[in-house]
Every structure is written in structure tokens, then in C-alpha cells.
Amino acid sequence: MVxxxxxxxxxxxxxxxxxxxxxIIRDGAELRACVxxxxxxxxxxxxxxxxxxxxxxxISLVQAAHERSDRIIASLFVNPKQFGxxxxxxxxxxxxxxxxxxxxxxxxHVVYAPSFKAMYPDGFVTTVSLSDITAPLCGEFRDGxxxxxxxxxxxxxxxxxxxxxxxxxKDYQQLLVIRRMVKDLDIPSEILGSPTVRENDGLAMxxxxxxxxxxxxxxxxxxxxxxxxVADQVxxxxxxxxxxxxxxxxxxxxxxxxxxxYIDVRDAQSLGPAGPGRSARVFGAAWLGKARLIDNLPxxx
Ligand code: AMP
Numbered sequence: 246m247v248x249x250x251x252x253x254x255x256x257x258x259x260x261x262x263x264x265x266x267x268x269i270i271r272d273g274a275e276l277r278a279c280v281x282x283x284x285x286x287x288x289x290x291x292x293x294x295x296x297x298x299x300x301x302x303x304i305s306l307v308q309a310a311h312e313r314s315d316r317i318i319a320s321l322f323v324n325p326k327q328f329g330x331x332x333x334x335x336x337x338x339x340x341x342x343x344x345x346x347x348x349x350x351x352x353x354h355v356v357y358a359p360s361f362k363a364m365y366p367d368g369f370v371t372t373v374s375l376s377d378i379t380a381p382l383c384g385e386f387r388d389g390x391x392x393x394x395x396x397x398x399x400x401x402x403x404x405x406x407x408x409x410x411x412x413x414x415k416d417y418q419q420l421l422v423i424r425r426m427v428k429d430l431d432i433p434s435e436i437l438g439s440p441t442v443r444e445n446d447g448l449a450m451x452x453x454x455x456x457x458x459x460x461x462x463x464x465x466x467x468x469x470x471x472x473x474x475v476a477d478q479v480x481x482x483x484x485x486x487x488x489x490x491x492x493x494x495x496x497x498x499x500x501x502x503x504x505x506x507y508i509d510v511r512d513a514q515s516l517g518p519a520g521p522g523r524s525a526r527v528f529g530a531a532w533l534g535k536a537r538l539i540d541n542l543p544x545x546x
Contacts, residue, residue, distance in 0.1 A: 267349035292407035298452035327393030
């Protein structure tokens with residue numbers, strides 16, 4: 246049995262002190278004070294940012310954090326700034342009670358769950374945005390998405406000042422964008438990428454999988470299978486990457502997917518065009534009913 250308590254100002258001193266206890270903090274200044282207290286004891290601190298609807302993919306990030314730190318903060322914040330006007334912020338799945346239970350079971354010491362007002366007080370006008378690496382793939386289809394992500398992640402990194410922050414390779418472009426931002430802004434946190442956790446049939450775990458009907462859920466693994474097929478063709482030296490991607494789009498459409506935002510093969514570091522002798526990844530984003538599914542995998546070398 247794990248004790249979960251909500252911090253009233255000052256009780257954060259106890260966060261993580263007794264085995265199995267977890268504290269919920271809602272205020273950035275309080276989080277900073279908690280982390281300072283940990284650091285003064287020489288403890289290493291990890292941050293795992295999430296938008297909640299916790300699943301095994303998120304838990305794997307917490308497990309990776311355990312290997313690198315003594316204290317773990319997981320944030321729960323559905324960030325409206327990273328959703329477009331026609332996207333699903335209103336319907337995004339939310340269940341703080343269940344999320345905190347799962348995170349505390351995974352050994353998280355603090356859940357940081359600020360309100361919108363706490364994160365973006367009246368008068369907030371700052372945006373952190375990157376060029377170049379945010380332009381292709383999801384950047385082409387989700388206007389303003391990455392600026393919303395980098396703004397909130399910059400704030401989380403400043404508030405939590407973690408030694409390490411863990412992000413999933415499931416959102417590979419996001420991982421590269423955050424690495425770039427941290428480098429460009431001299432933010433002193435290590436950014437750790439963690440492998441994608443999949444269902445048994447290959448579907449990448451995602452909070453948005455909850456939108457899928459039973460029929461769509463049966464079709465959904467086709468995205469992973471299709472990306473695997475493209476990766477194999479590229480690895481075996483296909484004459485045309487474009488043709489491989491075109492065939493992949495056709496096969497997804499035949500499987501029952503709706504709009505296909507992209508199927509693309511890109512350089513794994515720069516997201517520029519893939520070239521010989523450099524590591525490459527296959528990326529895909531496609532709609533299935535109300536869910537926009539994304540996935541990516543490495544081209545075997
Ligand atoms: P989200 O709550 O969807 O914003 O995701 C929070 C973090 O969990 C991000 O770093 C994601 O890349 C990561 N994540 C989401 N799904 C998975 C997954 N299936 N495997 C590994 N990491 C994931």
C-alpha cells in the first residue's frame with residue numbers, strides 16, 4: 246500500500262522520505278524548493294513529463310529514470326498549447342486518480358500536476374520555438390504543435406531542474422527537438438531517449454489508442470507492420486525510397502486507414518533526407534477513425 250498525499254505548502258520536505266510515499270505538488274515554486282532540498286542531500290533527480298492517461302509506455306520511462314536517479318518527478322499536464330484549434334484537447338483522456346496510483350506503484354516520488362493557471366498565469370506571452378528540425382513530419386501537419394511542446398518542456402525543465410529528463414522514442418521528432426532546445430539554451434539537464442513500448446501485436450502504446458473502436462483496434466497494428474516493411478526495403482537497398490513509401494501509403498489505405506499524413510524515411514539525427522552510410526528511420530502518421538496514430542522505427546544498418 247502506497248501513501249499518496251497532496252502537498253499543502255511546506256510538506257514537500259517529506260516527499261520521497263519514507264519508503265513508498267508519493268506527494269502531489271501543484272505549484273512550480275514548491276517543486277523547485279523540493280528539488281533543491283533533494284539536491285542539497287546529494288540526490289540525483291529525474292523528470293518524466295507526461296500528459297497523463299498513464300500506460301506501460303510511460304511506466305517504462307519511469308523505470309529508465311530509476312536507473313539514472315534517486316528521486317523521480319512525473320508531471321501530469323495536458324498542455325493546451327500543443328494542440329491545434331481542431332485537435333482533441335477537450336476530449337483527451339484524463340484520470341488523475343488512476344494516473345497517480347499507477348505512477349506511485351512505479352516508484353515515482355513526486356507527481357507534479359499544475360493547473361493551467363499555475364503553468365500559464367494571466368499575462369503569459371512567451372513562446373519557445375525552434376526552426377528547421379520542427380519543420381518536417383509532424384511539424385508540417387500540426388501547426389504550432391512543437392512550439393507548444395518546447396514552451397511547456399522548457400518551463401518544466403526550469404521548474405524541476407532535473408539531472409536527467411526521460412522522453413520516449415515513440416515521439417522521436419519530439420525527442421530530437423527537445424535535445425536541440427536543451428543544447429541551444431544551455432539547459433543543464435541530460436535528455437534520455439527510451440525505446441517504444443508496444444502491445445503484443447506491435448501497436449505502439451499511446452493514450453490516443455483509447456479512441457479506437459474494436460474494429461479500428463484490429464486494423465491499427467498495420468501502421469507498425471507497414472513501417473517495418475519500408476525499413477526492410479530500405480535496408481536491403483531498394484531502388485526508390487519514394488516508391489517504398491508510396492506502396493506503404495496504399496497498403497495502409499487498403500487496410501482501412503483514413504488520411505495518411507506521412508510515411509517518410511529520414512536521417513535519424515537531423516531529420517533531413519536519408520543518405521548512404523548514415524543511420525535512418527522510417528516515420529509514419531495516419532488517421533484511424535478519431536485517432537491520429539504515429540510511429541517510427543530504425544532502418545536496420
Ligand atoms: P504523452 O503523455 O503521450 O505526451 O507522452 C509522455 C511521454 O511518454 C513522451 O516522452 C512520450 O514519447 C512517451 N511515450 C508515449 N508512448 C510511449 C510508448 N509507447 N513507449 C515509450 N514511450 C512512450
